[in-house]
Amino acid sequence: MCKVGCRLPRLCLSIEVVLRNTRVLRTRLPVSLILLTARPTGFNKMFGTSRELSLISRPRGKQRLKRQTNNALLLHEPRDKNFLLFNHYFSLVCPISSLFDSGQNPFRSYVSEMMASSRLLFLCVMNMSASDFRKNDGSSIAPLSFQTEAISEISEEPCKITNPTIVTFDKPNNGPSIILSTSLYPVEDEVLLGIILLGITSSWYDPSSLDLSHIDGSRLLFQSWAKDQGLDCPSESRIMTRIQAFLVPSMVYCEVLSLAYLDTFLENAVFPSSFVCPWTGVETSVFSCLGRIGSPIRRKRSLVRTTLQDESGISQGMAYMNSLNEASLWENQMHRGQLPKLSSIEDTGDIKALLIHFRQLAHCYQLGGCLEPYCAFPELARARLESDPAARLPCDGIDKQSQLLLGIALDILNTLETIPDDCRTIATWTLVLIIAGSVLGKIKAVDERQFMSEQYTFNRNIERWGKFVLQSLSRIYQIIGLRTIQRAITLLVEVRSHIDFGTAPGDQTE
Incomplete structure (x- = not known):
């Protein structure tokens, strides 16, 4: 005291x-x-x-x-x-x-x-605060001034890593000198956290910014930091310390937000599940898999847009199979992954952030990580139907694959609905709401004139859950106030309108 x-x-x-x-x-x-x-x-x-x-x-x-x-x-x-x-x-x-x-x-x-x-971290925190304080005032230059100062402070850090230092050692007895070129430079925790915060909060002030300008620098610093911390050793798994368990999920969160993922990202690191991460919840490994799944899906979608072979001469068919196999790997890991027991997790000390709600959120991440590849790769959806027929939502008028997608989407939304409105986990619902909401938007209402009352109930159910998604996103916007949430709402409304009018939504759902 x-x-x-x-x-x-x-x-x-x-x-x-x-x-x-x-x-x-x-x-x-x-x-x-x-x-x-x-x-x-x-x-x-x-x-x-x-x-x-x-x-x-x-x-x-x-x-x-x-x-x-x-x-x-x-x-x-x-x-x-x-x-x-x-x-x-x-x-x-x-x-x-x-x-x-x-x-x-x-x-x-x-x-x-x-x-x-750390003056650098102070500037980053002030930029963070200014971006939130002035997020609805596009004319304010306060966030830009702090951001400029912070970038100026941090710009020297990657250079210290990429520019090797020449170290000369003289051998005894007048032997020839040994000249070593080394790029070893201890990246401080404050420096790594600073550039991560700059990236994550860049869209707070400018919703068109997805921290892509910071990704290369943060990756370089992160890789050097991970090496200094002994977290990059492929031969052994390491349990992270508490500060490491804060910084690593922060980098994971930054990567997922930027629709990218560090390919060589701590393959053997063991994310601690004994306490809650402020960004990702109780299971950072699940959140990281959700980010990794996006990589093969985006490659597959890029193949759809072109009929040309890539520079290495690999055909579209081979590239598609590579993406399919990678997506299958991550889907299998998500589907079979085990969430930690509540008794093994340290309490947060916040009555509005109960551990049971974090576990429910992690379950939604798992479902979303399966739903995304099923939407992109029909082969994976068919394989899941064969192994788990009960996963689909039976309904006349839509095919079995759509029934599977809809069943998982409604499982996500049913889980989220059980979490109280004032629970702080709502801040990270956006991603799974968009994933589930996109599936709802793609399901065309069945013709009630050709079927019985079940179809009428089905259509009303889809409408109700669609409203739940939009209302939840609106509540998130009221709490956080980021204009990127507004863009997500607009996106889902447009997807739904395209389906209602019978037009193709194109790439907007991607």
């Missing part, structure tokens, strides 16, 4: 250290004002009351007595841009950046401690 009764003394100390040591943020504001305005949910329980906080405020001069009499006046003091963004980060950005919000939230603990000694 610190002197203000703080139950998170490291966070309290970090705020003070950041303000004192970071040259970007040099204000004369008392620490009590910082803590009063940087209020997360349940502030008084974690940090103490305003009266307790006033004990560490020591204003000088004639205003001292006045400030101690009415602490509320502190909230009306002039506050500069950096202070406002710092406040916004702790009060609003931290809760929406993590699937749980408590003292265990890495953005309140690890990140606040790390940016106290």
Whole structure:
């Protein structure tokens, strides 16, 4: 406990250290004002009351007595841009950046401690806060200014890795010198986290940006960092430390968001399932498989658009089979994967983020990871029907493959519907909602005049779940406020309208 009764003394100390040591943020504001305005949910329980906080405020001069009499006046003091963004980060950005919000939230603990000694990470956090603060104001340049400074700071890091350092060793007895060229450079945790945050939050301000400009740099830094951490050894599996288990899923999340995946990505690393990742939930390995499945699917779709052979002379048929085999590998891993037991997972300390809900979300990731390849490769769907006929949703008027796709999509939506509306896991529903919603959009309503009441019920059921998808996405937009969610809603509505009018949706569902 610190002197203000703080139950998170490291966070309290970090705020003070950041303000004192970071040259970007040099204000004369008392620490009590910082803590009063940087209020997360349940502030008084974690940090103490305003009266307790006033004990560490020591204003000088004639205003001292006045400030101690009415602490509320502190909230009306002039506050500069950096202070406002710092406040916004702790009060609003931290809760929406993590699937749980408590003292265990890495953005309140690890990140606040790390940016106290890292100007680079501080700039990245300010960019993160400014992007969220000004996300609905396209004319604001605040996010761009912090982003520019952060990129300037981080631009030297990849060069230290790609440009080898010449090291000379003199042999004894006047022997010839040995000249070694090495690119070994220890990538700091703060540097890696900084570039990941830049990539992930780039679309917060500009929804057309999918952090592709940061991918190459972050991959280079990540590979070097993983090597330094001993996570790239193919001969042995390693259990990650807590900080590693925060950074690696962050990179996985960044890769999946950018519709890409690092091919040589810690093949033998064991993602710890003993605690919840703020980005991906309880099973990062499932989320990473979901990202990997997208690679063969995109290659298959690119083959559909061209009839030419690729540069290596491989025919379309061979390229298709390669994509099919890779997709089959990941589909099999998703379908047969085992989720961790709830008793083995560390509690998040957040009553709005229960472990059972994280496990349900991981199950939806698994289903989505199977549904995607079934949509892209009919062979995989037929194989699943042969091995598991009960997976389909029987209905006259649609083929068996569509019944399979619909059955899995409704399984996802039924699972999500059981999760309470105020659960924080909703922040990562977007991907599986789009996957399931796209399947609903492709199912054309059966002709009720030719069939019985079952078809009428079927059509109404599809309409209900379609509304559930759009309502869930709208709720996510209200919570997070990112315009990329609006684009997803527009996409699904357009897909549905194309089906209703009997026109082909083309590549929009991709």
